[in-house]
Amino acid sequence: MAKQVASDIDWNNLGFDYMDLPYRFRAYYHDGKWQDAGLTEDSTLHISEGSTALHYGQADFEGMKAYRTKSGEIQLFRPDRNAKRMKDSCTRLLMPAFPEDQFVQAAKEVVKANADFVPPYGTGGTLYLRPLMIGVGGNIGVHAADEYIFTIFAMPVGSYFKGGMVPTNFITSDFDRAAHKGTGQSKVGGNYAASLLPGDEAHKNGFSDCIYLDPVNHEKIEEVGSANFFGITKDNKFITPKSPSILPSITKYSLLWLAKNRLGLEVEEGDVYIDQLDQFTKAGACGTAAVISPIGGISHHGNLHVFYSETEVGPITTQLYDMLTGIQFGDVEAPEGWVQKVE
Ligand SMILES: Cc1ncc(COP(=O)(O)O)c(C=O)c1O
Structure with a gap:
């Protein structure tokens, strides 16, 4: 899939569709800690066929947005709440939460790196962020994985339900x-x-x-x-x-x-x-x-x-x-x- 180019986007007619933006954040959990964290251009995840996310649904995610203000700045709405909720989801699925402050920092890095894709103020569009964590590694028994991938990718979106503020x-x-x-x-x-x-x-x-x-x-x-x-x-x-x-x-x-x-x-x-x-x-x-x-x-x-x-x-x-x-x-x-x- 070709990388999305910002100048190809019709900001006033955005739907809710995946786009392959230039950058995403990625971190890997192995040997008992999160490591190798940073931005990457690679939008494909390379994972074992034995990944618990694939078989047993050991996967959680979040949904949050970045907004362009009238003065052209970019801001996030209550990202600490998404970090906290993802931590709670991880606890429920026996996954190692990504530290909450680093979650917010990573979200900001993704927005900054893809700033050209934050829709202009007045179009109603926003940059949707999708934090995702999956259990990976070679497993087959029903138990929690030893290895995880945490990623945050993004795409500009318009309204989710067709029509927006229309009943x-x-x-x-x-x-x-x-x-x-x-x-x-x-x-x-x-x-x-x-x-x-x-x-x-x-x-x-x-x-x-x-x-x-x-x-x-x-x-x-x-x-x-x-x-x-x-x-x-x-x-x-x-x-x-x-x-x-x-x-x-x-x-x-x-x-x-x-x-x-x-x-x-x-x-x-x-x-x-x-x-x-x-x-x-x-x-x-x-x-x-x-x-x-x-x-x-x-x-x-x-x-x-x-x-x-x-x-x-x-x-x-x-x-x-x-x-x-x-x-x-x-x-x-x-x-x-x-x-x-x-x-
Ligand atoms: C099942 C479900 N309920 C409620 C919500 C709304 O939650 P939030 O306001 O945190 O986006 C979502 C996601 O956006 C959802 O997937």
């Missing part, structure tokens, strides 16, 4: 992406493998993605395949599901904070029953890739519950979107420690 419909799934006390809280490959079939069914039926219900009773909303869920009640309360089997979304916790502290809303992390959607006037999906994607309607067992008519987006959803993206692109003052400049 789209979602459908509940009869499948589970993760077990009640399984790996749902961790960003591990296996959760996403389990979500491919239900996600594909949802897409084929014209929905943006599926919504998973709690794996115990299938009564409560868990999350969307690649984003967390939130609803706004008739009396303007911001509610989002709490569960041991959903990914703790950095965007969701940022919105909870902003809704409470900047918009003065009542907020709650709690149970969201699928048969009580009437309490909400609006609903949305939120995540690094999804940002905030309004949910037009949810189809559940053949009934479509509609939140939005046509292209209307509620005022609170809009305020939250403007505030979050304003902070990310440097137009709105960020709460202490939320943005880090790439210098």
Whole structure:
């Protein structure tokens, strides 16, 4: 695959697709420590056929973005949170975490080295970073690997759900992406493998993605395949599901904070029953890739519950979107420690 050239990119029409950029960060764990760390131009991983990542899913990852500000600077949004979550995912899969401060430093190095690929301010595009760790080396027994590769690669992206801030419909799934006390809280490959079939069914039926219900009773909303869920009640309360089997979304916790502290809303992390959607006037999906994607309607067992008519987006959803993206692109003052400049 040829290396991507920045001048070939149509910044206003970016999708969410892999591109082979000039540089990525790579580090190797062997003999009990991380070593040989640095930038490389090689986008191919050379690994043993016995790698635990390939057979037993010993693999975790992250998703984060770099934003170009109006003055042309580049900044990251809460990268320390991604570092911490990856450490937690590593703990769950018995992998050696990459040190959190070095994770953030490596992310900055990748952004700096590929700075030409951070989309211009005003296009809505961002540089998406994909930190990834895999268990490698010659193994075949079901146990943790002795060797690992950690990499961070990047690509410029536009909106994840087609249309961006336009309401789209979602459908509940009869499948589970993760077990009640399984790996749902961790960003591990296996959760996403389990979500491919239900996600594909949802897409084929014209929905943006599926919504998973709690794996115990299938009564409560868990999350969307690649984003967390939130609803706004008739009396303007911001509610989002709490569960041991959903990914703790950095965007969701940022919105909870902003809704409470900047918009003065009542907020709650709690149970969201699928048969009580009437309490909400609006609903949305939120995540690094999804940002905030309004949910037009949810189809559940053949009934479509509609939140939005046509292209209307509620005022609170809009305020939250403007505030979050304003902070990310440097137009709105960020709460202490939320943005880090790439210098
Ligand atoms: C399953 C799932 N839930 C939620 C999210 C949102 O998390 P974050 O806001 O940290 O990106 C993601 C990823 O982006 C995800 O893959």
